[in-house]
Amino acid sequence: MKVMLDKARCTGLGICESLASDFFEIDDDGSLLVLKDEVTDADLMEVEEAIAGCPTEALRVLRDAG
Template identity: 60%
Template sequence: MKIIVDRAKCTGLGICESLAPDAFEVNDDGELVLKTETVPPGTLSDVEEAIAGCPTEALRLEP
């Protein structure tokens, strides 16, 4: 599955990074960096939790 970020909505709060650190990172400039464009093996539930927890709804998954 592919991770999609809506850069216009993302505010770099870092909730996704705290819930799924293998997939997301907020850099020193406060910008979200995807560590990978696809869900890392064994982390789907963490990534789904991060997407659900995004307060700006900037994240989604595509098959």
């Protein structure tokens, strides 16, 4: 599974960073950095919480086919 970011939608509020700081960080210029894009089963709940907390719906998880 991979984290996908729609940069055009992201406003850099940082909610995702506060919920999953191992995966997301707001850069000094206010843009979102995806620190790790590979999501394991162990990390899925944390990442899904961060995605659900994004008010602009800029994040999603792309699940592997099959």
